[in-house]
Every structure is written in structure tokens, then in C-alpha cells.
Amino acid sequence: VAEAVKLSSGHHMPTIGLGVYRSAPGSETYDAVLSALRLGYRHIDTAQLYGNEADVGRAVRDSGVPREQVFVTSKLWRDSYGTESGLAAVRASVERSGLGWLDLMLLHSPSADPGRREAAWRALEAAVQQVVCGAVWCGVGGNLVRSIGVSNFGEAHLEKLMRGATVQPAVNQVEVHPFLQRRELVAYCRQRGIVVEAYSPLSKGSKLADPRVTSVAERLGVTPAQVLLRWSLQHGLVPLPKSTHPQRQAANLDVRSFELSAGDMAVLDGCEEGLVTGWDPISQDPV
Ligand code: A2P
Numbered sequence: 001v002a003e004a005v006k007l008s009s010g011h012h013m014p015t016i017g018l019g020v021y022r023s024a025p026g027s028e029t030y031d032a033v034l035s036a037l038r039l040g041y042r043h044i045d046t047a048q049l050y051g052n053e054a055d056v057g058r059a060v061r062d063s064g065v066p067r068e069q070v071f072v073t074s075k076l077w078r079d080s081y082g083t084e085s086g087l088a089a090v091r092a093s094v095e096r097s098g099l100g101w102l103d104l105m106l107l108h109s110p111s112a113d114p115g116r117r118e119a120a121w122r123a124l125e126a127a128v129q130q131v132v133c134g135a136v137w138c139g140v141g142g143n144l145v146r147s148i149g150v151s152n153f154g155e156a157h158l159e160k161l162m163r164g165a166t167v168q169p170a171v172n173q174v175e176v177h178p179f180l181q182r183r184e185l186v187a188y189c190r191q192r193g194i195v196v197e198a199y200s201p202l203s204k205g206s207k208l209a210d211p212r213v214t215s216v217a218e219r220l221g222v223t224p225a226q227v228l229l230r231w232s233l234q235h236g237l238v239p240l241p242k243s244t245h246p247q248r249q250a251a252n253l254d255v256r257s258f259e260l261s262a263g264d265m266a267v268l269d270g271c272e273e274g275l276v277t278g279w280d281p282i283s284q285d286p287v
Contacts, residue, residue, distance in 0.1 A: 001233040001256060007170040008193045009128070009147035011103065013071050015233060016253055017043030019199060019242035025052040032244040033059035037070065039250050045173075045197075045240045047075035047108055048093055057097030072099060075108035075151055075173075076124070081116035086123025094144050105145040106173060109152040110285035118164060124148040125167045149173070151199075152281040155188050160287055162192070173197035173240070174282065178231055178268040179207050179275035185282075190236065198232045201239035202252075204277045212271055216264045222255075229255045231268045 004012040018036040023029040029052040033044055037059065046056045053074055060070050074097070080089035094102055105124055111117050127144040149171035150161065162168055172189050176182055176198035189196045207213060208224040217224045225241070229252055232239035241252040260268070 005195055005238060007104075007147050007195060008168060009170045011146050011170075013104070013147075013171075013195065013238065014041075014043035015238050016229070016255070017041070017045045017071070017073070017197070017238065017240040018249065019045050019240040020052055020056060021045075021047070021050055021199070021242055023050070023052055023242065023244055025050075025055055027055075028244055029055035030059045032249070034063055035246040036249050036253075037063040037065050039246065040253055041249070042069055043071040043073075043240075045073045045199075047106075048077040048080075048089065049075065049108060053093055053096045054098070057099050061098060067099060071103040072097065073104040073106065074102050075106040076120060077108050078111035078116075078120075081107075081111055081113065081120035083119045083122045083126070086120040087126055090123060090127045090144050101143055102145045104147045104149060104171065106149045106151045106171070107153075109279075109281040110150075110154075110157040110287075111281075112285060114160070114286060118161070121161055121165060125165070128167055147171070149194070151197075152279075152285075154282040154287075155185055156287040157282075157285065158188070158192075158194070168192070169194055171195045171197050171238075173199055175200045175276060175278055176232070176237055177201050177203045177207070177228055177275075178213070178271040179203055179210075179273050180277075181269070181272050186235070186237070196237050198237040198239045200277050201232045201237075201241050202228050203275065206277055207271075207275070210271070212267050216260070216267060220258055220260075220264075222258055223251055225252055226255050226258075227260070227264075227268070230258065230260050231265065234260055234265060
């Protein structure tokens with residue numbers, strides 16, 4: 001399993017990222033991100049909705065890891081969907097982070113208003129475009145973000161967005177784990193060069209004691225969380241496990257020294273039960 005995947009934008013994204021959803025703004029997020037960077041994480045996933053972009057940015061800046069070596073994602077919340085409002089909100093995220101640019105900006109969900117969603121995609125396109133005027137980089141958004149994508153989009157949402165897009169989404173971030181595999185959506189994205197990021201790859205902790213997971217873990221001498229993350233990686237997904245505990249963070253990153261056999265993968269593939277642990281815009285938001 002590669003350390004990084006190349007996105008359609010040409011930029012590389014590390015294949016395991018730290019999620020900071022439900023990491024409280026302030027020291028909880030700051031400490032979690034700083035500890036993750038010290039342990040070797042090079043990919044942090046935040047969002048405007050989480051209220052902790054500033055803490056993520058401060059931890060990245062204080063870590064001593066060169067900015068170029070850390071991949072930071074944020075997400076535009078639907079209240080700002082629109083072209084002018086979206087671009088202003090992207091700029092605000094970049095400023096709050098104090099990082100100079102964001103590596104990836106996503107539409108957080110399709111949302112109920114398809115017109116404003118399309119307009120918001122125009123904003124992300126403007127934010128990612130690098131327009132050369134004479135010898136200097138300029139343009140409307142000018143280098144605010146390096147790659148753009150979406151989150152919580154189903155096939156129909158993607159299909160519609162891509163028809164009208166001049167920049168195609170580099171990723172689609174959705175909830176995926178063995179208990180919610182979204183196989184058709186994952187295959188659809190793969191065919192179109194869209195990398196699928198898996199949020200809640202640990203099913204928010206809800207299935208760590210499932211006997212099918214624990215039996216594989218015990219046999220391999222690893223933890224249930226490591227089994228779930230390895231399953232993600234072997235399916236070509238980019239998992240974004242959340243933990244505020246350094247020991248768990250370390251274990252969640254340490255999933256390259258073992259492999260799941262075809263038999264183990266089949267056991268986990270057999271766990272599908274449509275378990276949505278969070279919200280479900282894919283089925284709720286109109287196309
Ligand atoms: P904590 O942050 O207290 O470590 P997901 O990434 O699927 O959303 O799951 C996150 C949940 O799983 C959090 O409640 C997190 O708690 C917990 N968690 C993260 N890593 C591990 C681990 N290695 N072992 C057990 N629980 C974990």
C-alpha cells in the first residue's frame with residue numbers, strides 16, 4: 001500500500017489522515033494534531049463546521065514540520081454555498097488556518113439547494129485556479145487551495161456536478177467501513193479518477209468488538225482498529241481515523257507492517273449491513 005496517492009490535480013495525498021471531527025476547538029484539537037504530526041501523520045482533515053481550523057493551523061505551524069510536507073483539508077459548509085460567498089468563505093478558512101494555502105477544499109455535502117451547490121463549485125474552481133498574468137500568478141482565487149473535491153456525494157450528485165465542471169473533483173469523502181461499503185459508489189469514483197476518502201473508518205468505534213473483526217485481529221496479533229484501517233487501504237481508500245489519544249493515533253498509523261489475506265478480506269467484505277453512523281446526505285439531499 002503506497003504512502004501517498006496522486007490526485008487528478010497532480011498533487012499527492014498521504015493515504016492515512018487524522019480526522020478532527022468532534023475534536024473540541026482549543027487545546028484538544030491543538031494537542032491531537034501536534035501529537036499526530038510528531039508520530040508521523042502528514043495529513044489532517046478538518047472542516048469549517050468543526051470550528052477547529054485555527055487550532056489545526058496553529059499545531060501545524062508549531063510542529064516544525066515544513067508546511068509543504070503536511071496535507072491539510074477543510075470543507076466549505078453549506079451556509080456559504082454560492083460563488084461570491086463561497087470564495088469569501090474559502091479565503092476565511094485559509095486565513096483562520098494561517099497556513100498560506102489549503103491542500104484540499106471540499107464541498108461538505110450536496111445540500112438541499114442544487115443551484116447554490118453549483119455556484120459553490122464555481123467558487124472552489126476559482127480558488128484552485130492559477131492564472132498567469134504576465135510573470136506573476138494572479139486570478140480570482142489565486143492559489144488559495146491546491147486541489148478541490150466533494151464530500152457526501154452520491155453518484156447522481158457527482159454526475160450532475162461533473163457535467164457542468166471545468167475542474168473535476170479530485171476526491172469524494174464519504175463514510176465507508178466494512179459495515180457500510182458503498183461498493184457501487186466506490187467503483188464509480190474509481191472509474192472516473194476520483195479518490196475515495198473514508199470517514200469514520202472505525203465506524204466511530206461502534207464495531208470494534210464485532211467477533212468477525214476481533215477474530216481476524218487476534219489471529220494477526222493486531223488491534224481491531226488496525227484491521228479496519230488495513231481493510232480500507234487494501235480497498236484503495238484513504239481512511240481518516242479520528243483519535244485524540246496519542247497511543248491510539250500511533251496504532252492507527254502503524255498499519256503497514258501486516259497484510260490481510262484474501263480470506264480475511266472476504267470475512268470483512270461479508271460484514272456489509274448498511275450501517276450509517278453519522279448523517280446521510282447521499283440519500284437525503286436532492287440531486
Ligand atoms: P478517541 O478519540 O477517544 O481515541 P472514527 O474514526 O470511525 O470516527 O472513530 C473514532 C472513534 O474511535 C473515536 O471515538 C475514537 O476515540 C475511537 N478510536 C480511535 N482510534 C481508536 C483505537 N485505535 N482503538 C479504539 N478506539 C479508537
